[in-house]
Amino acid sequence: MNRVRAVLVSVLAGTSVIAGATALAGAVDLPDGPGKQQVIDSCTRCHGMDVIVAQPRSSDEWAEVVSAMVGQGAVLTDEDFEKVVAYLSANVSPEAASAN
Template identity: 50%
Template sequence: MIAAGLSLGTLAPAHGTDLPDAPGRQQVIESCSQCHSIDLLAQRRSADDWSQIVSQMVGQGAKMTDEQFQTILDYLSTHMTPAKTPPAGKAGQ
């Protein structure tokens, strides 16, 4: 089942428990922390994964407007994705 693969508990959390202070943070806290801990929300996922997860949460009854959905998705896809590592030999150049 897709839900098992997208469970918010399957990946290690990001360093620290704080979400980055950026536009959309408060909406994520208000909408998502009703059911999920900040530690769970602070996990790093790809933008595609976040899109599937947020869509799944709406399908399971999360209440939000289309604008709130987009704000949450933009925030998570921008700030809560895996850090990009420079290719070998390119760091510091």
């Protein structure tokens, strides 16, 4: 019975996290560009964009992070994976942060 309760709590918590992440997605203004919509569609299913933009990373680091997210259930085609990594690398990197 405890296992069923744990699954139910996880499902309910996930639902509220998704709703919260969707609300936060519009709160962060990302620059337009190829891959932006894939980032919004994929990444904000589990967390807000504020989490992403607060952690600038290099291209290799973004590839590792996005790969890890796919391993945790994010759904991306190979093409979308490349677009997401390229977009984040161009717009949420130490170089992009220092340019602003």
